[in-house]
Amino acid sequence: MTERYGHHAVVPTRWNDNDQYGHVNNAVYYEAMDTAINRWLVRAGLDPRGGEHIAVCASSSCEYRASVSFPQSLRIGLRAARVGRTSVTWELGISAVPEPAEPGQPGPEPALAATGRFVHVFVDAVSRRPAPIPEPLRAAIERELVVTP
Secondary structure (H helix, E strand, C coil): CHHHCCEEEEECCCHHHECCCCCECHHHHHHHHHHHHHHHHHHCCCCCCCCCEEEEEEEEEEEECCCCCCCCCEEEEEEEEEECCCEEEEEEEEEECCCCCCCCCCCCCCCCCEEEEEEEEEEECCCCCECCCCHHHHHHHHHHCCCCC
């Protein structure tokens, strides 16, 4: 999973994230994906509270492949699948953070528990009308998150 995504974030789960079936509820995956994307955007310079532009979610989806349960953390891989004039299509890979095989040693590469897709449209913070992706942000996306197989 590491080489397929340009950015990774770890999002811990909480006891109440498990549903009655004993696995992390589907809504938690969406929250984790949104958190990973927005952490990266803020780090790359997007100011959601005082900047000229914000990114709003136009669509999202998630496909589940395997269960994850508390106390496992979610590892979110992020890449940009499509960079348009005013929008970005993000692809995300979600896996459970593996436990090390031995103390101090990395664990095995985990299988994907879910894959997700978000489409963010960049808009003017005041008018909420679509706006071009700010050039410094576009450059960071293309440099860090456009991953070619």
